[in-house]
Amino acid sequence: xxxxxxxxxxxxxxxxxxxxxxxxxxxxxxxxxxxxxxxxxxxxxxxxxxxxxxxxxxxxxxxxxxxxxxxxxxxxxxxxxxxxxxxxxxxxxxxxxxxxxxxxxxxxxxxxxxxxxxxxxxxxxxxxx
Amino acid sequence: xxxxxxxxxxxxxxxxxxxxxxxxxxxxxxxxxxxxxxxxxxxxxxxxxxxxxxxxxxxxxxxxxxxxxxxxxxxxxxxxxxxxxxxxxxxxxxxxxxxxxxxxxxxxxxxxxxxxxxxxxxxxxxxxxxxxxxxxxxxxxxxxxxxxxxxxxxxxxxxxxxxxxxxxxxxxxxxxxxxxxxxxxxxxxxxxxxxxxxxxxxxxxxxxxxxxxxxxxxxxxxxxxxxxxxxxxxxxxxxxxxxxxxxxxxxxxxxxxxxxxxxxxxxxxxxxxxxxxxxxxxxxxxxxxxxxxxxxxxxxxxxxxxxxxxxxxxxxxxxxxxxxxxx
Numbered sequence: 001x002x003x004x005x006x007x008x009x010x011x012x013x014x015x016x017x018x019x020x021x022x023x024x025x026x027x028x029x030x031x032x033x034x035x036x037x038x039x040x041x042x043x044x045x046x047x048x049x050x051x052x053x054x055x056x057x058x059x060x061x062x063x064x065x066x067x068x069x070x071x072x073x074x075x076x077x078x079x080x081x082x083x084x085x086x087x088x089x090x091x092x093x094x095x096x097x098x099x100x101x102x103x104x105x106x107x108x109x110x111x112x113x114x115x116x117x118x119x120x121x122x123x124x125x126x127x128x129x
Numbered sequence: 130x131x132x133x134x135x136x137x138x139x140x141x142x143x144x145x146x147x148x149x150x151x152x153x154x155x156x157x158x159x160x161x162x163x164x165x166x167x168x169x170x171x172x173x174x175x176x177x178x179x180x181x182x183x184x185x186x187x188x189x190x191x192x193x194x195x196x197x198x199x200x201x202x203x204x205x206x207x208x209x210x211x212x213x214x215x216x217x218x219x220x221x222x223x224x225x226x227x228x229x230x231x232x233x234x235x236x237x238x239x240x241x242x243x244x245x246x247x248x249x250x251x252x253x254x255x256x257x258x259x260x261x262x263x264x265x266x267x268x269x270x271x272x273x274x275x276x277x278x279x280x281x282x283x284x285x286x287x288x289x290x291x292x293x294x295x296x297x298x299x300x301x302x303x304x305x306x307x308x309x310x311x312x313x314x315x316x317x318x319x320x321x322x323x324x325x326x327x328x329x330x331x332x333x334x335x336x337x338x339x340x341x342x343x344x345x346x347x348x349x350x351x352x353x354x355x356x357x358x359x360x361x362x363x364x365x366x367x368x369x370x371x372x373x374x375x376x377x378x379x380x381x382x383x384x385x386x387x388x389x390x391x392x393x394x395x396x397x398x399x400x401x402x403x404x405x406x407x408x409x410x411x412x413x414x415x416x417x418x419x420x421x422x423x424x425x426x427x428x429x430x431x432x433x434x435x436x437x438x439x440x441x442x443x444x445x446x447x448x449x450x451x452x453x454x455x456x
Contacts, residue, residue, distance in 0.1 A: 021231050029224045036220070040213040043193070043455045051352065062456045069451040073444055080227045080440045090151040094161050102172040109176040113183025120184070 008084050011075075028079045035068050160434045164441045167403075171445050174399065175452055178392040188280075188346035190385030191354070192454050198265050212454050215258045216446065222251025223443040226411075230436045233429025238418065241432060245415045248439065252408035259401050266393065269376025273383040274331060276369035280346050281385055285356060287340040294373065297341060298326040299333035328373055335366055346385055393453060400449055403442050410435045 009024055010017045018024035042050075042061065050061035078084040083091050151158060182189050192208075199207040225247040232240035272294035273283045284292045335341055343362035344354045357365060374383045382390035414423075414435050423429045 022228065025224060025227050025231065029220065032220050033217070036213065036216055039451075039455060040209050043209050046193075065451050065455045069447055072447050076223065076440055076444045076447065080223050080443070081437055082227075082230075087150070087152050090153060090158075090161070093151075094165055098165055098168050098172075101169060102176075105169075105172055106176045106179065109180040110183055113180035114186075116180075116184045117186050 007082070011079065024079060028075050032072055032075060035072050039065060039068055154430060156430065156434050157437070160437045164437065167441065168445070171396075171399075171448070174392075174396050175448060178396060178452065181388045181392065185386055185388070187348045188386060190346075190382075190389050191352070195266070195384045195389075196262070196454060198270075200261060209454065211258070211262065212450060215255060215262070216450050218251055218255045218258065219443050219446050222248045222255070223440050225251065226436045226439045230429075230433045233423070233432040236424070236429065238421070238424055241418050241423075241429060242415070245411060245418060245432070249408060249411045249415060252404060252411060256401060256404055256408065259397065259404075263394075263397075266390070267376050267378065269374075269383045271383070272326075272373065272375040274328065274366065274370045275372040275374045275381060276365075277371045278369065279387075280369075281374065281383065282346075282365060282370070283344045283354075283383075284335070285342045285344050287342065289356070292341060294326050294331055294375070297334040297338050298330040299337060326373060328370060331373065332366060332370065336363065396449060397453070400442070400445055403445065407435075407439050407442050410438065 007021045007024070009019070009021065011024070011028070016027070018027055042064065046061065050064065051059055053060045055063055077095070083094065153161075194208075196212060197206045197208045199205065199211050225244045229241050229244035229248060232244060270293065271283065271291045273281050275281055284294070284297070286292050339359070341362070342359060343357045343365055345357060345365070347355050349355050372381070374381045376383060377387075377390040377393075379391055379394065380387055384390070414431055417423060417431070418429075423431060
């Protein structure tokens with residue numbers, strides 16, 4: 001009863017195709033490693049122009065880190081957890097639920113954190129909360 | 130036979146039962162169900178960490194200055210390398226896990242055994258690395274003084290590099306004796322820190338060394354901690370200094386705000402707990418593979434389900450890595 005799953009072997013929207021599932025696993029490993037190395041190198045050098053420039057109240061360097069993290073999370077979920085091979089309904093049930101709830105939670109808490117920061121700096125409380 | 134079977138007339142229709150629209154087994158669906166809810170738990174922790182960090186945006190410790198150690202390299206500043214190594218260990222153990230799942234779907238018992246074994250080794254390496262990381266963080270390195278207001282002040286020489294308390298404290302002035310219950314008026318023991326030097330020795334040593342300065346938690350516009358002038362440093366230490374702090378625990382943290390240590394211990398600890406559970410599950414299915422349970426069952430789906438959990442642990446680490454060490 002060994003059922004071979006039908007694996008989708010193309011990544012990067014079909015531009016990179018692998019011969020077999022094992023090839024794809026190693027390919028994804030190489031991609032994840034390259035991204036991690038880029039993150040570590042950026043984390044050690046911390047280029048000044050990325051630290052000095054902001055976009056939507058967040059340093060460019062932090063944007064890069066967060067986007068690369070989401071990139072890595074995508075490939076771990078899609079290829080290691082092979083959600084790429086699941087039916088669309090299941091993929092959406094898992095991914096959309098998580099993404100929307102987490103985005104909501106993070107937005108609320110970060111706005112609240114920034115508000116408390118403002119209270120500290122412009123209010124009467126000097127340091128502790 | 131046919132006479133006993135009740136025909137409902139709905140066979141093959143959507144609501145006729147026996148249909149699995151998601152094309153996944155019960156166990157696999159439940160594992161995904163668990164993963165979604167557990168990812169919300171972790172998001173809650175990380176978002177709370179984000180709130181505290183935004184709250185203390187200009188006094189938060191700089192991770193590059195906190196995690197600078199690498200095993201067997203004493204006194205070498207090596208930020209990031211160790212945690213990068215840990216990340217690679219976990220990603221690689223994810224790769225061996227997915228290779229085991231792939232071998233399982235082809236019913237190759239030998240390969241499943243081999244790759245699962247590598248995955249378990251990877252899990253143990255990661256857990257030991259984390260234990261070392263914790264031990265280093267708890268032990269601390271330079272030591273600092275906590276002020277009456279709960280701020281942390283650290284000591285620098287005139288080149289701007291950190292100086293350990295033991296190196297400049299005037300040890301000859303008064304010997305440090307441990308306070309015990311028997312010697313007290315009330316049942317009060319020594320504070321939780323029992324440092325080798327006392328605050329008076331640090332104060333005396335600081336006054337005697339003209340090239341020492343104090344660095345406070347507040348940051349300038351470039352994101353570096355502000356260094357006080359000599360005169361300001363002396364008055365800060367004399368006026369506000371209250372407690373010697375070495376290393377980190379849940380209440381005091383020589384690297385900066387105690388919340389940094391609290392969240393570090395709680396989130397990496399909770400993640401490490403997940404890794405331990407993952408290693409345990411991997412061990413159980415490893416022995417089941419060895420004794421041929423899944424071979425007899427005719428399916429290695431259990432390896433796939435545990436694999437999902439193991440990849441999830443890797444997924445969480447990717448975020449912990451970013452938010453504790455990079456951002």
